[in-house]
Amino acid sequence: MARQSNDKIPLPVLREYNDISALVEEGKVFHVTNPTVGTEIVGQTSYVATATTFSFRNLGSKLMVPLWARLVQADAVAGGRIIVHTQVVETDQFTSGTALPIANSNWRNKDASGVLAYHTATLPAFTTGNARLVHTGEYFQTVTAANNDNVIHAVTLPGFVGVRPNGGLHIYTWAGTTGPSWSFDIGWAEVEY
Numbered sequence: 001m002a003r004q005s006n007d008k009i010p011l012p013v014l015r016e017y018n019d020i021s022a023l024v025e026e027g028k029v030f031h032v033t034n035p036t037v038g039t040e041i042v043g044q045t046s047y048v049a050t051a052t053t054f055s056f057r058n059l060g061s062k063l064m065v066p067l068w069a070r071l072v073q074a075d076a077v078a079g080g081r082i083i084v085h086t087q088v089v090e091t092d093q094f095t096s097g098t099a100l101p102i103a104n105s106n107w108r109n110k111d112a113s114g115v116l117a118y119h120t121a122t123l124p125a126f127t128t129g130n131a132r133l134v135h136t137g138e139y140f141q142t143v144t145a146a147n148n149d150n151v152i153h154a155v156t157l158p159g160f161v162g163v164r165p166n167g168g169l170h171i172y173t174w175a176g177t178t179g180p181s182w183s184f185d186i187g188w189a190e191v192e193y
Contacts, residue, residue, distance in 0.1 A: 020067060020158060023189045027109030029067065031187035032100040032117045040074045040181035041119045043173030047083070049131075050095075054154075054171040054186065055121035056163070057092045060114010063193040064163040066186075069154035069171060074181040082180050085172040086135035086154050088161055092168040093130065097121030105187065114165075114190055123170070131170075134161045154186075162193070 023029045034040065043053045058064040066086075073082070097118030104111055135156050154171045163169050173180055 020189075023191070024105045027104055027106045027111045028189045028191055029105040029187060030102050030113040030115065030190065031105055031185060032102055033185050034183050035101055040183055042181050043082075043175065043179040045177060045179050046174050047085070047172060049126055050123045051172075052097075052121045052123060052170040053119065053173040053182070054100075054184070055094060055097055055118045055123070056169040056188070057094055057116045057118075058114065058163045058165055058167050058169075059092070059116060060190060061165055062114055062190040063165075064115050064167075064169065065159050065189045065191060066155045066161060066163070066169060067158040067188055069186045070184065071152045071154055071173065072183040073152065074183055082139045082152065082173060082175040084135075084137045084139070084152055084154050085133060087131050087133050087170045087172070088163055089126070089131045089168040089170065090164070091127065091130055092166055093123050093126060094118075094168065095122040095124055115188065117186070121170075159189075164193075 020029065041053060044051055054069075056064065069086070071084070098120055100117040100119055102113045102115070102117055104113070135154065137152070139152055154173075171186075173182065
């Protein structure tokens with residue numbers, strides 16, 4: 001069976017994954033964190049395909065390559081477990097959300113990101129076949145003063161997936177009867193393909 005053209009992984013991208021610091025130096029790495037320190041973003045209480053905790057829209061001309069997504073739980077969650085899904089959509093689908101300020105990881109580099117980031121986003125109903133689940137996890141999490149191991153990684157490995165122009169990346173989080181509250185740091189590279 002022949003490979004489809006959309007299955008090709010660009011070789012220059014693979015070569016650059018070997019050194020994230022080189023990507024930072026070139027001004028190709030961007031990230032988002034909590035806009036206000038001490039004010040967390042709250043996830044959902046159940047999975048709803050049209051409601052994401054974090055949503056990224058690749059409206060630029062470069063490939064968006066997720067590098068890390070560290071979510072730090074800020075409080076105990078009713079229900080005893082947290083579920084995280086990370087999903088890529090081939091064609092961006094987005095209705096509304098609260099914009100997150102994006103920073104270039106190289107402070108001297110003023111290049112703007114071609115990706116827009118949001119939290120608590122609303123999406124239209126997915127077009128059949130448009131979305132692909134790329135990571136999922138279920139975490140039994142109780143956060144106390146003595147428990148410092150409360151980091152969840154919504155991206156498994158740097159470069160585990162690419163988001164083409166006009167595509168999107170959505171991170172869903174939910175738990176029991178209380179949505180989890182997150183401090184977060186999410187980063188990605190934008191590279192030619």
